[in-house]
Amino acid sequence: xxxxxxxxxxxxxxxxxxxxxxxxxxxxxxxxxxxxxxxxxxxxxxxxxxxxxxxxxxxxxxxxxxxxxxxxxxxxx
Amino acid sequence: xxxxxxxxxxxxxxxxxxxxxxxxxxxxxxxxxxxxxxxxxxxxxxxxxxxxxxxxxxxxxxxxxxxxxxxxxxxxx
Amino acid sequence: xxxxxxxxxxxxxxxxxxxxxxxxxxxxxxxxxxxxxxxxxxxxxxxxxxxxxxxxxxxxxxxxxxxxxxxxxxxxx
Amino acid sequence: xxxxxxxxxxxxxxxxxxxxxxxxxxxxxxxxxxxxxxxxxxxxxxxxxxxxxxxxxxxxxxxxxxxxxxxxxxxxx
Amino acid sequence: xxxxxxxxxxxxxxxxxxxxxxxxxxxxxxxxxxxxxxxxxxxxxxxxxxxxxxxxxxxxxxxxxxxxxxxxxxxxx
Amino acid sequence: xxxxxxxxxxxxxxxxxxxxxxxxxxxxxxxxxxxxxxxxxxxxxxxxxxxxxxxxxxxxxxxxxxxxxxxxxxxxx
Amino acid sequence: xxxxxxxxxxxxxxxxxxxxxxxxxxxxxxxxxxxxxxxxxxxxxxxxxxxxxxxxxxxxxxxxxxxxxxxxxxxxx
Amino acid sequence: xxxxxxxxxxxxxxxxxxxxxxxxxxxxxxxxxxxxxxxxxxxxxxxxxxxxxxxxxxxxxxxxxxxxxxxxxxxxx
Numbered sequence: 102x103x104x105x106x107x108x109x110x111x112x113x114x115x116x117x118x119x120x121x122x123x124x125x126x127x128x129x130x131x132x133x134x135x136x137x138x139x140x141x142x143x144x145x146x147x148x149x150x151x152x153x154x155x156x157x158x159x160x161x162x163x164x165x166x167x168x169x170x171x172x173x174x175x176x177x178x
Numbered sequence: 179x180x181x182x183x184x185x186x187x188x189x190x191x192x193x194x195x196x197x198x199x200x201x202x203x204x205x206x207x208x209x210x211x212x213x214x215x216x217x218x219x220x221x222x223x224x225x226x227x228x229x230x231x232x233x234x235x236x237x238x239x240x241x242x243x244x245x246x247x248x249x250x251x252x253x254x255x
Numbered sequence: 256x257x258x259x260x261x262x263x264x265x266x267x268x269x270x271x272x273x274x275x276x277x278x279x280x281x282x283x284x285x286x287x288x289x290x291x292x293x294x295x296x297x298x299x300x301x302x303x304x305x306x307x308x309x310x311x312x313x314x315x316x317x318x319x320x321x322x323x324x325x326x327x328x329x330x331x332x
Numbered sequence: 333x334x335x336x337x338x339x340x341x342x343x344x345x346x347x348x349x350x351x352x353x354x355x356x357x358x359x360x361x362x363x364x365x366x367x368x369x370x371x372x373x374x375x376x377x378x379x380x381x382x383x384x385x386x387x388x389x390x391x392x393x394x395x396x397x398x399x400x401x402x403x404x405x406x407x408x409x
Numbered sequence: 410x411x412x413x414x415x416x417x418x419x420x421x422x423x424x425x426x427x428x429x430x431x432x433x434x435x436x437x438x439x440x441x442x443x444x445x446x447x448x449x450x451x452x453x454x455x456x457x458x459x460x461x462x463x464x465x466x467x468x469x470x471x472x473x474x475x476x477x478x479x480x481x482x483x484x485x486x
Numbered sequence: 487x488x489x490x491x492x493x494x495x496x497x498x499x500x501x502x503x504x505x506x507x508x509x510x511x512x513x514x515x516x517x518x519x520x521x522x523x524x525x526x527x528x529x530x531x532x533x534x535x536x537x538x539x540x541x542x543x544x545x546x547x548x549x550x551x552x553x554x555x556x557x558x559x560x561x562x563x
Numbered sequence: 564x565x566x567x568x569x570x571x572x573x574x575x576x577x578x579x580x581x582x583x584x585x586x587x588x589x590x591x592x593x594x595x596x597x598x599x600x601x602x603x604x605x606x607x608x609x610x611x612x613x614x615x616x617x618x619x620x621x622x623x624x625x626x627x628x629x630x631x632x633x634x635x636x637x638x639x640x
Numbered sequence: 641x642x643x644x645x646x647x648x649x650x651x652x653x654x655x656x657x658x659x660x661x662x663x664x665x666x667x668x669x670x671x672x673x674x675x676x677x678x679x680x681x682x683x684x685x686x687x688x689x690x691x692x693x694x695x696x697x698x699x700x701x702x703x704x705x706x707x708x709x710x711x712x713x714x715x716x717x
Contacts, residue, residue, distance in 0.1 A: 103612055106260075106289060106296050113239035113247065117332045135260060135327035136231060136249040137368045142260050142327065150565055150612055154444060154638030162421035170421065172444040173289040173296065174636065176616030178271045180304055183337075183366060183373050190547035190555065194409045212337060212404040213539060213557040214676045219337050219404065227257055227304055231330030250366040250373065251328065253308030255348045267624035267632065290616060290634040291445045308367060316344035324344065326367040334535055381488055381535055385561030385675055393652035401652065403675040405559065407539030411689055414568075414597060414604050425640045443568060443635035450568050450635065458642055458689055462521060462715030470498035478498065480521040481597040481604065482713065484693030486579045491645075491674060491681050502717045520645060520712035522599045527645050527712065558674035558681065563656045575701035575709065598693060598711040 103153050107143040107161065108171040115166030116140040126160045139171075150174065179223055180230050184238065185248040186218040192243030193217040203237045216248075227251065257307050261297040261315065262325040269320025270294040280314045293325075304328065334384050338374040338392065339402040346397030347371040357391045370402075381405065410454055411461050415469065416479040417449040423474030424448040434468045447479075458482065487531055488538050492546065493556040494526040500551025501525040511545045524556075535559065565615050569605040569623065570633040577628025578602040588622045601633075612636065641685055642692050646700065647710040648680040654705025655679040665699045678710075689713065 111119045116134050120141045123132040131144040143161070147153035157172050188196045193211050197218045200209040208221045220238070224230035234249050265273045270288050274295045277286040285298040297315070301307040311326050342350045347365050351372045354363040362375040374392070378384040388403050419427045424442050428449045431440040439452045451469070455461040465480050496504045501519050505526045508517040516529045528546070532538035542557050573581045578596050582603045585594040593606040605623070609615040619634050650658045655673050659680045662671040670683040682700070686692035696711050 104287075106287075108262075110246070113244045114235060116235050133258075133260075133329045134231065134332055135329055136227070136234070136251065137325065137327040138248055139327060150444070150636050151639045154442065154640040157444070158422060158424050158640050167421045169418070171291065171446055173291040173293060174444065174612050175287045175289055177613045178288055178616040178620050181364075183364075185339075187554070190552045191543060193543050210335075210337075210406045211409055211539065212406055213535070213542070213559065214402065214404040215556055216404060227328050228331045231332040235332050248368065250368040250370060251304050252364045252366055254305045255308040255312050255365055264631070267629045268620060270620050288616065290612070290619070290636065292633055304367070308365065311367070312345060312347050321344050323341070325369055328367065381559050381675070382562045385563040385673065388675070389563050389653060389655050398652050400649070402677055405535050405675065408536045409539040409543050412595075414595075416570075441566075441568075441637045442640055443637055445633065445635040447635060458521070458713050459716045462519065462717040465521070466499060466501050466717050475498045477495070479523055479599065481599040481601060482521065482689050483595045483597055485690045486596055486693040486697050489672075491672075493647075518643075518645075518714045519717055520714055522710065522712040524712060527714075556676065558676040558678060560672045560674055563673055572708070575706050576697060578697050596693065598689070598696070598713065600710055 102146055102148060103150055104144070104146045104175040105153055106173045106175070107145060107157060108139040108173065109141040109143060109167060110169040111140040112166050112168050119164060119166050122164050123161060126156070128156050179225060180227055181221070181223045181252040182230055183250045183252070184220040184222060184234060185216040185250065186220060186244060187246040188217040189243050189245050196241060196243050199241050200238060205233050256300055256302060257304055258298070258300045258329040259307055260327045260329070261299060261311060262293040262327065263295040263297060263321060264323040265294040266320050266322050273318060273320050276318050277315055280310070282310050333377055333379060334381055335375070335377045335406040336384055337404045337406070338376060338388060339370040339404065340372040340374060340398060341400040342371040343397050343399050350395060350397050353395050354392055359387050410456060411458055412452070412454045412483040413461055414481045414483070415451040415453055415465060416447040416481065417451060417475060418477040419448040420474050420476050427472060427474050430472050431469055436464050487533060488535055489529070489531045489560040490538055491558045491560070492528040492530060492542060493524040493558065494528060494552060495554040496525040497551050497553050504549060504551050507549050508546055511541070513541050564608055564610060565612055566606070566608045566637040567615055568635045568637070569607055569619060570601040570635065571603040571605060571629060572631040573602040574628050574630050581626060581628050584626050585623060590618050641687060642689055643683070643685045643714040644692055645712045645714070646682040646684060646696060647678040647712065648682060648706060649708040650679040651705045651707050658703060658705050661703050662700060667695050
């Protein structure tokens with residue numbers, strides 16, 4: 102299994118609705134509005150890196166109001 | 179109370195009108211056009227971090243011509 | 256109370272030891288090594304924004320191997 | 333006269349002492365610690381752009397603990 | 410001949426179709442979806458820097474779903 | 487008089503037409519297409535910082551195909 | 564197996580020696596000097612994301628002259 | 641022949657001496673101190689991309705006080 106933080110920039114004015122919708126996606130553990138260069142920070146999990154990529158592109162990026170996502174897989178080193 | 183600087187990138191050609199409109203929002207102390215990677219820099223205040231987030235998302239980001247905002251809360255350390 | 260994600264860039268070669276040490280600091284809930292533009296992502300909490308600033312500057316930034324930190328307070332909007 | 337915001341990144345652990353020392357420099361009106369990608373935000377004034385450049389390079393950048401400065405002159409457009 | 414890596418940011422939700430279409434352009438050797446601040450990384454070749462610029466602007470940037478490209482020519486130093 | 491470099495990011499596919507049109511604006515000395523994070527680099531001059539701001543906002547940013555501009559005034563220090 | 568591009572920023576003056584040394588590390592397929600915001604771009608492979616993280620932190624970041632690395636895992640989506 | 645702009649970030653306090661020394665390097669046409677995210681902007685020329693890379697790494701980056709350089713080759717498209 103792969104876990105990741107996903108740092109999201111929303112289109113202006115959409116931060117709070119994005120966080121709410123992301124929380125409903127299977128595989129997403131947490132999603133919070135934040136201030137700073139990112140607007141929403143998400144914690145998610147998937148079977149492997151490819152499934153994580155699909156979760157981001159096919160589910161999260163399909164939501165209205167998403168401008169950019171930055172996926173940061175957790176590594177155990 | 180929380181004070182913050184809000185660094186704004188406007189859509190091209192909208193810098194001066196954005197500064198004027200931001201100045202009229204309650205809680206905003208100053209707003210100036212600047213050159214460099216940001217187009218307008220704002221000083222604002224709110225009761226707490228949540229109210230500051232609302233001021234940015236519900237009031238400033240609702241203005242036409244805003245591309246990105248970056249909120250930098252002042253801390254006393 | 257204020258919660259925040261803290262995105263850390265470490266000096267090269269120090270990522271894993273930084274995550275371990277950050278985890279021991281009171282107020283830190285989680286700390287993970289990640290790949291991408293940041294090296295360690297931390298979840299922490301403090302009484303208010305000022306106490307959060309102190310946690311970052313006086314405790315986290317004092318650790319060896321930290322190059323930059325970016326604090327993203329969670330907002331409820 | 334030219335006014336400017338100067339966005340400062342400090343070396344880790346030096347944010348609060350930098351803000352205090354910058355405040356003592358002639359031409360500096362305000363200097364605050366902030367969270368986010370910058371650590372200290374300064375408001376300053378000088379006779380012209382060249383004098384502003386000198387203020388930044390010869391006075392502010394000479395202080396211990398400064399990693400990068402980003403000068404954003406205010407424009408009236 | 411000049412070789413280059415081209416780092417592409419796609420509009421949200423378009424990463425996989427962009428990689429497939431870029432692969433069909435003459436001069437492109439490889440194109441892969443990636444996670445992180447870029448969405449697709451391409452390896453390409455052209456006769457000289459000007460032809461490389463034309464390949465990027467006239468062919469790659471014409472595809473639907475491209476938000477930004479960053480061309481990094483390979484140098485032998 | 488103030489001189490400046492203006493670093494321009496164009497919308498995808500518009501780099502070459504932007505450079506040509508910027509060259510026709512009074513106050514612009516040079517404008518070239520470049521590869522890298524910026525698409526066009528311009529050298530320009532104006533009477534003072536405010537006039538430079540107006541040149542950028544009222545003339546350059548009005549052109550079709552401009553996504554972001556970054557004005558870097560030359561300083562003599 | 565996971566493949567990745569690793570975008571490296573070197574300390575000034577070290578680009579060419581870094582590329583040569585990275586090429587000798589097991590798991591590295593290619594390493595080239597480039598111009599632009601990165602100095603060396605590497606293609607590498609590892610058994611999984613954790614092994615990729617170890618390759619970067621324990622082998623590549625240990626080399627002299629590395630300032631920052633940015634790992635971009637290839638995803639098949 | 642290849643021409644390029646080279647955007648330089650200097651170590652704090654070194655901007656003006658860097659511009660003066662860069663101007664003396666064969667192949668450099670102009671070098672100016674600027675305000676903003678870069679400290680010195682250089683215009684240079686070389687026989688080809690490889691020679692340009694060598695000019696930057698072997699000559700400019702060898703100077704004291706250089707933190708990062710970003711080479712932007714001019715393209716005729």
